[in-house]
Amino acid sequence: MISRLLLAALVALPLGPYDIKLLNTPKTPTAQGTARLVFAPSPFGVTVTADGRSSYDVQLSLTGLPEPSTLGSYKAYVAWAATTDLSKWHRLGPVTNGSSTVGQVELNKFMLVITAESDSSATEHKGPTALHGISPSGWLQSLITHPLFRGVQ
Amino acid sequence: MMYAVRYVRSGLLVALLAFAPWLVGAQVKPPPAKPKPNAPVPAMPEHHDHDAMDMPIPMPKGMPMMPGLKGLRPPVTPFVPGAGVDPATLPAAKPVATVKLKDGDTLDLTAGLVRRTIRGQQFVMYAFNGMVPGPLIRVAQSAAITVRFHNRIDLPSTIHWHGLRHDNQNDGVPGLTQAEVAPGGSFTYQVRFPDAGVYWYHPHVREDIEQAMGLFGNMIVDSPEPDYYSPVNREQSLVFNDLLINGDTLVPFGKEGPDFTLMGRVGNVLTVNGEPDYGLTARKGEVVRFYLTNVSSSRTYNLSFGGAPMKVVASDMSRFEREERVPSVVMAPAERYVVEVRFDKPGKYALVNAVQQINHFAGEFEPEVDTLGIVTVGQVPAVPDHAARFATLRAYPAVSRDVDRFRQHFDKEPDQKLTLTLRTNSLPLATVQFMNIDTAYFAPVEWTDAMPDMNWLSTSKQVRWILREDATSKENMDIDWRVKQGSVVKLRIVNDPKSFHPMQHPIHLHGQRMLVVSRDGVKTRNLVWKDTVIIPVGSTVDLLIDATNPGAWMLHCHIAEHLESDMMAVMHVDGVADSKR
Numbered sequence: 261m262i263s264r265l266l267l268a269a270l271v272a273l274p275l276g277p278y279d280i281k282l283l284n285t286p287k288t289p290t291a292q293g294t295a296r297l298v299f300a301p302s303p304f305g306v307t308v309t310a311d312g313r314s315s316y317d318v319q320l321s322l323t324g325l326p327e328p329s330t331l332g333s334y335k336a337y338v339a340w341a342a343t344t345d346l347s348k349w350h351r352l353g354p355v356t357n358g359s360s361t362v363g364q365v366e367l368n369k370f371m372l373v374i375t376a377e378s379d380s381s382a383t384e385h386k387g388p389t390a391l392h393g394i395s396p397s398g399w400l401q402s403l404i405t406h407p408l409f410r411g412v413q
Numbered sequence: 414m415m416y417a418v419r420y421v422r423s424g425l426l427v428a429l430l431a432f433a434p435w436l437v438g439a440q441v442k443p444p445p446a447k448p449k450p451n452a453p454v455p456a457m458p459e460h461h462d463h464d465a466m467d468m469p470i471p472m473p474k475g476m477p478m479m480p481g482l483k484g485l486r487p488p489v490t491p492f493v494p495g496a497g498v499d500p501a502t503l504p505a506a507k508p509v510a511t512v513k514l515k516d517g518d519t520l521d522l523t524a525g526l527v528r529r530t531i532r533g534q535q536f537v538m539y540a541f542n543g544m545v546p547g548p549l550i551r552v553a554q555s556a557a558i559t560v561r562f563h564n565r566i567d568l569p570s571t572i573h574w575h576g577l578r579h580d581n582q583n584d585g586v587p588g589l590t591q592a593e594v595a596p597g598g599s600f601t602y603q604v605r606f607p608d609a610g611v612y613w614y615h616p617h618v619r620e621d622i623e624q625a626m627g628l629f630g631n632m633i634v635d636s637p638e639p640d641y642y643s644p645v646n647r648e649q650s651l652v653f654n655d656l657l658i659n660g661d662t663l664v665p666f667g668k669e670g671p672d673f674t675l676m677g678r679v680g681n682v683l684t685v686n687g688e689p690d691y692g693l694t695a696r697k698g699e700v701v702r703f704y705l706t707n708v709s710s711s712r713t714y715n716l717s718f719g720g721a722p723m724k725v726v727a728s729d730m731s732r733f734e735r736e737e738r739v740p741s742v743v744m745a746p747a748e749r750y751v752v753e754v755r756f757d758k759p760g761k762y763a764l765v766n767a768v769q770q771i772n773h774f775a776g777e778f779e780p781e782v783d784t785l786g787i788v789t790v791g792q793v794p795a796v797p798d799h800a801a802r803f804a805t806l807r808a809y810p811a812v813s814r815d816v817d818r819f820r821q822h823f824d825k826e827p828d829q830k831l832t833l834t835l836r837t838n839s840l841p842l843a844t845v846q847f848m849n850i851d852t853a854y855f856a857p858v859e860w861t862d863a864m865p866d867m868n869w870l871s872t873s874k875q876v877r878w879i880l881r882e883d884a885t886s887k888e889n890m891d892i893d894w895r896v897k898q899g900s901v902v903k904l905r906i907v908n909d910p911k912s913f914h915p916m917q918h919p920i921h922l923h924g925q926r927m928l929v930v931s932r933d934g935v936k937t938r939n940l941v942w943k944d945t946v947i948i949p950v951g952s953t954v955d956l957l958i959d960a961t962n963p964g965a966w967m968l969h970c971h972i973a974e975h976l977e978s979d980m981m982a983v984m985h986v987d988g989v990a991d992s993k994r
Contacts, residue, residue: 277855277910277951278933298935299857303725303733304743305932305947306858306917310717311780312768314857368769368778368856396855397778 280372280393282322287331288390290324295372295393300364309366317363318352318372325357325390328376334387336380342371344398349373354380369398470869471659471681478866481843487872489667494567494626495526495537503528506540506627509650509686512548516556522547522572524616524628525565531682532689534661539566539626545687546652546708547614547630554609554634560602562594566623569593572602573617574632575747575921576729576944579605581964584923585617589965589983593618608926608942609636610730611650611704611749620973621671621678621710625656627687629708642726643802645702645753646795649693652706653714653744653785655680670873670977675914677711677972679862683766683783691764691786699795700755700803701788702726707744710973713858713917713947717741718754718788719762724806727751730926731942734816735808741767745919745947747971755803762788768860773851781861816928816940819901819957823930827905827955829894830883831982833920833948833970834912839875841867848914855910857949858917878970878980888979895985902958902984903930910951918975921945922984924966927958945971963988 282293297316299307307315320339328334339352339362352362355374371394376387468478469486495503506527514520527540541547552558564570571594573585583602587593594600606612612632616623631650635641657664657680666672673679685691695701707714717723717740724736729749742750756762764786769778837845844867851864862868882892896902904927908918926942932954948954969981 277857277915296933298933299949301935301938302743303728303737303739303939303941305745305929306743306949308715308741308743308768310715310720310740310767311782312715312860313778314769 277396280395282372282374282391282393284391285389287388288324288326290326291322291391292324293320293322293374293391295320297365297395313366313368316365317361318365319359319361320355321359322355322357322374322391331376331388331390334376334378336377336382337374337390338377338380338382338385340373340375340385341365341367342373343367344369344371344394346371349385351383367395370395371398469659470664470865471657472865473863479843479847482841482866482870485841485870487667487672487870488874489669489672489872491665492622492668493537493663493665494539494622498526498537500528500535500537503537504543505530506538506545506687507543509544509546509549509630509652511551513551514556514558516553517558519559519561520548520550521561521563523563523565524570524623526567527627529627529687531656531658531684534658536663539623539628541628541630544630545627547628549630549650550614550632552606552632552634554606554636557603557605560604561599562602563599564594564596566628567596568619568623569595570616570618570623570628571600572614573923574602574604574612574614576610576612576749577604577632578607578924578926578962579603581924581962581966584964584966586923586967587618589967606632606634608730609634609641610727611706611751613652613706613708613747613749615708619671619977621673621977622666624708624973625654625678625680625710629654631704631706633704641732642702642751643753643805643807644797644799646696646699646797646799648702648704650704650706651685651691652687652708653716654684654687655709655712656682656684658682664869667872671974672870672872673711673868674873674876674878674974674978675868675871676859676862676916677974679711679865680709683785685764685785689785693786693788695756695788695790696793696795697759697790698755698757698798698800699790700753700799702751702753705742705744705750705752707746707748709746711746711862713743713745713860713919714766715741715743715768715860716764716766716785718756718764721754721756721762721788722803723752723754724803725750725752728941729943729945731815732809732812733941734813734939736806737939738806743947745917745945745971747919747921747945748947753803755800756788756790757800759790759792762790764788770861771856771859771863773863778856812940819928819959822901822903822957823936825903827903828896829902830905830907832881832883832907832909833879833918833980834881834909835876835878835914837871837876837913841870843867844870855950857951858947873974873978876978878975878978880968880980880982889982890979892982894982895987896960898960898963898986898988900960902960904956904958905953906948906956907953908948908950915950917947917949918980919945919947919971920968921971922958922966922968924962924964925958925960925984925986927956929954930957931955958984960984960986962986
């Protein structure tokens with residue numbers, strides 16, 4: 261109970277410039293979450309790739325995700341980072357309710373998407389979206405009308 | 414709700430851009446091909462393609478000045494050093510030379526006018542002893558020298574010995590440790606070198622002019638330990654600077670105070686050791702130790718050597734606890750890094766600065782690459798072959814043992830909390846309107862100046878950059894910060910992301926050393942002693958200061974225009990001898 265309250269408090273924290281508020285879909289109305297971007301470990305004050313893209317670890321705090329099986333023949337949730345045109349997807353790793361760190365994201369601007377999958381080791385996103393958000397650097401870009409985020413597979 | 418607010422802001426920006434008449438004629442630059450960081454030579458167009466000739470400052474290609482800013486000038490008198498002096502009457506600037514000094518030696522260091530030729534154009538600029546960079550001072554750890562400084566430029570000046578934990582009265586800060594040295598005057602410094610590492614010296618008066626114009630030099634302090642660094646085939650000291658040149662003219666500075674105060678003056682001509690085209694010839698397999706120093710007013714670099722394997726060994730004031738392989742080096746103004754690079758195959762390796770700039774109109778990040786030099790590697794193998802040692806990532810237990818004494822303080826509550834922000838007044842309306850919306854683009858670091866017109870028109874009369882003490886709300890030099898000599902001070906710095914213009918700040922503390930113990934709550938895994946630390950936008954950084962050196966020491970942003978816009982405070986270390994810790 262205490263850990264649930266703590267997690268709820270974490271999810272309710274005011275968002276900062278490194279935070280992503282995750283939105284649910286009609287299929288996952290109870291799901292909530294936030295992601296915090298922290299620079300991947302490096303000897304420098306900021307972490308970037310050789311061509312200058314930011315490199316982040318993603319700290320996730322999730323609550324209210326239903327059992328994946330309630331969404332269909334799914335067994336796990338997997339986090340992905342996608343370019344904002346959704347043309348390239350990068351697997352971050354399996355996630356569950358609670359706190360976890362996945363990574364790394366080497367994109368300046370990206371969508372964070374959590375999908376239900378038939379296998380936690382899925383390398384390609386196929387299942388329905390449970391939560392999604394956009395990195396702070398993409399705040400000026402609206403994808404809210406994309407079918408993917410209206411619960412359409 | 415938050416999404417809704419953001420989308421409203423998004424809509425506002427879209428509307429602004431769509432209806433702005435000046436944008437109709439502007440060409441939004443298509444994003445260039447992605448760079449190939451491992452390619453030995455740059456695989457994308459260089460960014461030296463500014464539209465400049467018909468504008469008072471260089472603008473990014475395809476971007477005109479905003480109509481609301483056209484015809485405006487910064488409210489300061491234009492000032493160009495050495496104005497009216499015929500360059501032909503001046504000596505040509507010489508390349509840097511190393512001056513090896515022993516304990517007790519004396520060096521005469523004269524700041525004067527020189528003629529520099531950059532891309533075929535001649536400019537009157539500044540130099541120490543006629544060299545750009547100034548003489549590379551090489552001394553043994555624990556040495557003490559005397560430097561007789563002679564000011565022969567057209568501005569008052571001093572010399573600050575950046576990073577040295579030496580005696581306060583020699584720190585070179587006007588109004589705090591000494592009076593300005595007037596043109597024609599002299600001042601004698603006693604300089605001590607208690608810590609091995611790479612340091613630099615520069616004026617602490619109008620850095621935005623004097624430093625940019627060539628007054629900077631390195632100091633390398635050698636440890637007595639023969640194996641302090643690993644064996645290499647050679648060493649190179651590289652000093653990175655940028656100049657803002659419009660056609661054949663230096664963009665003038667502000668006489669009464671700096672312009673470009675919103676984000677600092679970001680040059681369009683990048684130089685290494687004063688030259689736009691650095692060159693080095695190496696043998697196959699050669700391992701080179703580079704001492705890297707960023708003396709730019711505002712630019713943060715992301716440097717790599719054409720994909721050649723590189724490891725970072727040390728930073729400002731010490732080695733790291735352990736060496737790490739890195740794809741590139743991120744270096745904020747005033748920071749230093751020591752890296753070792755092995756050029757294992759014949760060919761050309763481009764030394765590049767590769768960053769992602771913000772296209773404010775398209776809302777996109779775009780790669781930008783500047784080639785700063787070329788390392789040409791021949792077929793003849795290097796002798797001796799240091800491949801095996803280079804392949805080993807050394808740990809430095811001496812550093813860890815030193816740090817161990819401070820670990821008990823890592824998790825204590827901060828002794829001091831500062832917030833970085835700014836206050837503005839009387840900026841052009843177009844600037845205010847655009848900036849209010851533009852802050853919705855979030856980037857931890859602004860690598861380039863994508864809006865130079867707005868930046869140029871901001872001066873220290875309109876912009877006050879602020880270090881605010883959380884406990885008292887006092888700002889900058891009004892902060893009364895006193896600590897006891899020998900104390901370990903935890904300083905928390907928050908870079909306010911909601912200010913009028915959030916951007917990164919390289920914060921420098923004089924005369925002490927400090928550890929970055931955490932960033933945004935994440936503990937640092939590989940510690941190193943620093944004197945300058947970058948605070949990205951929105952970041953919270955916890956620093957642990959080893960306050961051993963008594964005196965009045967400045968803490969300030971090392972973006973020259975921010976410093977000149979008041980972003981400074983003083984930490985008083987009261988002289989209580991600490992013999993117990």
